[in-house]
Amino acid sequence: EVQLVESGGGLVKPGGSLRLSCAASGFTFSSYSMNWVRQAPGKGLEWVSSISSSSSYIYYADSVKGRFTISRDNAKNSLYLQMNSLRAEDTAVYYCAILGDGYNFDYWGQGTLVTVSS
């Protein structure tokens, strides 16, 4: 069974930093691109970042470029999101996800809440 379990969310002050983790199991983690998607309270879904299977290709939304860093450790079956210079508008539930694109394989974690507030 595919499982994606996020951790690391919490309350942080504006300008602060937080590191999210996603522990993956039940599939060959090193074979798949991984993503972070967020959802602000009461709002729609926003794609945040993607990383290819070998970390060769990395993409960011303009809203987080230069502040967030995605990474992965295939030996540990783990995905990360380092978030720096956090702003109130970064407050959201952050999901770790395999976005299946054109394939019949698409999974999401349960999400972790990040609240940026003084």
Added chain:
Amino acid sequence: DIQMTQSPSSLSASVGDRVTITCRASQGIRNDLGWYQQKPGKAPKRLIYAASSLQSGVPSRFSGSGSGTEFTLTISSLQPEDFATYYCLQHNSYPRTFGQGTKLEIK
């Protein structure tokens, strides 16, 4: 960036109704589109991939169509568990972009 315009933003319907939700892309994206369902407090669940392919385990009352710039999600006969918010997502290029969502409510 590719913009995804989803309509309507909300929809009221009854059990048994047929409903259609539309997503328009600001430029052609072939069939690089998926449809997701999200219920309150839960992660999204993909229903359709490659514009018209049904995700494993998804009931056949859900169907998708379209190519290029216009796409539709159709629910042929609404069931009580289908009342949720629906999103499209394009994976033709980065940045990936979602539609704004359609909240499907019980009439």
